[in-house]
Amino acid sequence: MPDANQAAVHGGAHVDIHNPNLQHHFNDMAQQQEASTLGMWVFLATEIMFFGGMFLCYILYRYWYHDGFVAGSHHLDLFWGALNTVILIVSSLTMAFAVRSAQLGNRRGLMVNLILTMGLGAAFLGIKAIEYSAKFRDKVIPGRHFEWHEVDPIGAQAFFSIYFAMTGMHALHMVVGLGIMSVILFMSWRGRFNETYYTPVEISGLYWHFVDIVWIFLFPLLYLLGRH
Amino acid sequence: MGRTLPLFPEAASTFAGNVDALYFFLVAVTAFFSVLIAGLVIFFAVKFRRRSPDEVGAPITGSLALELLWTIIPLILTMVMFVWGAWVFLDLARPPRGSMEIFVVGKQWMWKVQHPDGQREINELHVPVGRNVRLTIGSEDVIHSYYIPAFRQKIDAVPGKLTTMWFNASKAGEYHLFCAEYCGTKHSGMIGRIVAMEPDDFEQWLAGGAGSTPVAGGEQLFTDLACVTCHQSDTGGRGPVLNGIAGKAVLLADGSTVVADDNYLRESIMNPQAKIVAGYQPLMPTFQGLVNEEGLLQLIAYIKSLPSGGSGY
Amino acid sequence: MPSPHAPVTAPATNYLNATHGLASWLLTKDHKRIAILYLISITLFFGLGGLFAGIVRLELLTPQSDLLEPDTYNKMFTLHGVVMVFFFLIPSIPAVLGNWLMPVMIGAKDLAFPRINLISWYLYVIGGVLTLAAILGGGVDTGWTFYPPYSTVSPSHVILAGLGVFVAGFSSILTGLNFIVSVHRMRAPGLTWFRLPLFVWAHYATSLIMILGTPVIAITILLLALERGLGLGIFDPTRGGDPVLFQHLFWFYSHPAVYIMILPAMGVMSELVAAFSRKNVFGYSFVAFSSLGIAVLGFVVWGHHLFVSSQSAYMGLIFSILSMLVAIPSAVKVFNWTATLYKGSISWDAPMLYAIGFIGLFTIGGLTGLFLATMGLDIHVHDTYFVVAHFHYIMVGGAIFGYLGGLHYWWPKMTGKLYSEAWARVSAIVIFVGFNLTFFPQFIVGYLGMPRRYAMYPDEFQVLNVMSTAGATVLGVGYTLPLAYFIYSLVKGPAASANPWGAKGLEWTIPSPPPTENFLVTPIVTEPAYNYNPGREVEVA
């Protein structure tokens, strides 16, 4: 290959070679930013498949145990579920604002919005905890002590197994999200971001929105279908 | 200690020959391509060996004609394999009507068998030569697999459902029975014998002490488990009459229909509320834990034996 | 070794000696050093997996279970499978050779995310430690496939081992992610897709499988752990679950995963065949696209593991025909490599011996895969030694031969040292002979009907099993030889020139071993890969 024709650093790139945020193995900020966002999207693709495995379980058992699933979803608290949906959507909005503030180099806006986002995320988890404890009280925890006096106990148990697996995984992602947000908040407090460099904010935002999207599906699938 | 070196398994069922023919076809294809490719590689590697340190190869980049050739020929060959394999498979998979039906239950680590006439065996199976035999297989605990190499036949025993296999023994003799799906500690001890007997010998064997038949056992259970309280033609009302439902389409409460095959009957007993029969309430309790897999098979046999019924096989 | 081409004295500092101390290795972000970390760790796990294999083979010397209790035997083959698959073969080529070479081959200073690359190695180690903990705590006995409901009730350390696999899975996801982003965003100027070495294509395809498949096994194993640990009812039929659903989810990953194991080896093969016949790979674009074809088609054939599992017969037929189709791109590759040799300038160096071995053994392994994909036949041979022979032919005869070939080929580049060519040839031959003696008899004993995962077996299978055990002994010796002369070469081996094979490719334009940043000046690529005859490109029919 190009034994003979190795050339100097490729043209046009050295302009921002001095940007302190440029890692040495990238040619320029554009390349670095594109790589990071692509990386995040590829990671989200893996997340889609990760949750996808549980959605497949959901589809199959809903098809098998229609009545048990309907009965199970009647047992969930629609009020809390809907409230959590609203909370997450608002948090997505504040997250989007956080990214926008970062794009504009508005550090205060960035931090305020991050804090709002985190607060909403924590509220979501708090409500989830309330819901979970109600389930414990009603003894609809799958396993040996599962109690069910309505139709199709086996199907209902399958429903609650899926319910806990899916919402549990989702909640775990929220917890991770809160961790990431704390780091971003810390970094922005330290003034690490400006309008030329805010990629971490942007890709953390992508993650947060993804977790929101998962809930956008979980809410109707678990709480709503077959209700009435 | 075995000092023999067998190279080919005994063939003792009607379709063993078909499976073996297919096998030989694939062996031939494999041998042909392996020899062809190994031959070419070695031939080229010798003929075009490097003769001076700076020598380079000829500038050949490719050939569309060759690419097409070695796409299409393997494609054709694999399609032959598929069609032939599917043909053999469909034969292996579909028990003919009127087969003699034997119930098999796998549990860690044994195979329990009940014949239609009531004989029971463990880790053995006596069958007559020349008759279609159909096994209905369940599992008490984990997944097992009923495997008779000499018959080239195998099916998993899956807990929570029933599976089927059939064969027609073509040669009297004793053959291996293996559990082929890993099932825990004594998986390799979950083995036994298949004894294929001439029809006369088999009749004699049958005569030697039968217990109660599966149908009779099922009838007994039907009373003991109080199924009768709801499912009796004259009590009318609580539960549907079971006469003649086996093999027929059942209309369900949500408007769909299912065929009442063995697995539907099984589910109706173990998880009755998964599918509610149209016009009835979900009253029937689950019998999970109250009846074991053998009992289930007997109940199913009994339901299928009810007048105007028929399994459809 | 051939006559060293244009000997270049290596510069005083290179990536190996640029910094010193353990911390400089354990905290390195240099893809080449991470590759070395991987090399060491997977070798340890290979030794461990091989140890378990040795125990399995020893037990199978006699029909009775006399050396081991059946329980111990079950743990041995389970651990052998788990360690070999998840901790050796899946990371082997991608994480060692791929990590080392991908940035170099695309003319970059490093992978896109060096820190994530290091994290991925740590995840691998954590996964390995969890699995080791499971082993030391008494082992697992579910088989590497972890099928419930047995795995839900098995009295062994399923959750711990499962967690190990789960964590190692994320290591593999991150590697794949890094490769994909790097290939898209980090290629040197002029390095268009169709100028990439086929090694890069193969790794790109592998990465697709890693990112789309691995998460599914992660969640599957997690669900299994939740079922076992917390009593959720996902796969257990007594709680309404379906054990066959686990099999679907498991094989949705694990069939494509077998292509994670073979595609990188195929990438190595393309490099070896080109370098040792000094010729461009015949039908470059067909070989390149067949990698993608295998990756994509490989995702839709998983049900061929479920032919007797009570899967619907019609779905079985669909899986069968799709499995036939996935064989076509593999066949295309084999034929193209063979054609590459035609009118080449072929040297018989050790890497080429492995390459030749690969072609033959992979052909046999692949074609016996077609026996299994043929439904009427798989009913009989499913879960017998025929299957065991099939996958060892591909995984040992194919993937490991590819790995060893690649390791021999790039060793001088990675370490700057030359190993003993004579010993390398001897070991290639010993491994080839030992391998066939071990696994060929298993085809026969498999068709005879000997089920796999059997600690005891009927007497008449003994002779074939003795042959197999004898072969495994030879094979084990064969594998220790490279270990010995590679280590020896590090101490006493002569220094390697920049391009000892006279091969083409960006990696051969930089010193051996290269400096930390690979290229002091970013290369500009102006020609296709394997351009051994600049300016003379002729198409012949």
Add this chain to the structure above:
Amino acid sequence: MEHAHENAGHHTHGHIAPLSMYYAVFGALMVGTAITVAVAYVDLGFVNTAVALGIAVTKATLVILYFMHVRWASRLTWVVIVGSLFWLILMFVIAMTDYLSRGWMGVPGR
């Protein structure tokens, strides 16, 4: 550094959308949520499911396109998203085909 700013501004800045867009999308998401909840109280048979899933898909699409800026993203990003969703559906379809076609042969376990 001034140059750096300019150059980076060309390549690295994602699209900066006006605030009004965010509010509009947010409003749509809220309305969608309200509709799904409301529809759940009316029995429309299978239409319930269709509406609920339809709205969920729409909401997700809005989030992806606007909050996650995919509308302005490179073609490659689109490929990644569409590709992974396609893969997911492939898994659903193939696995469910097995379950739906069980029993067609009329042989239990086939």
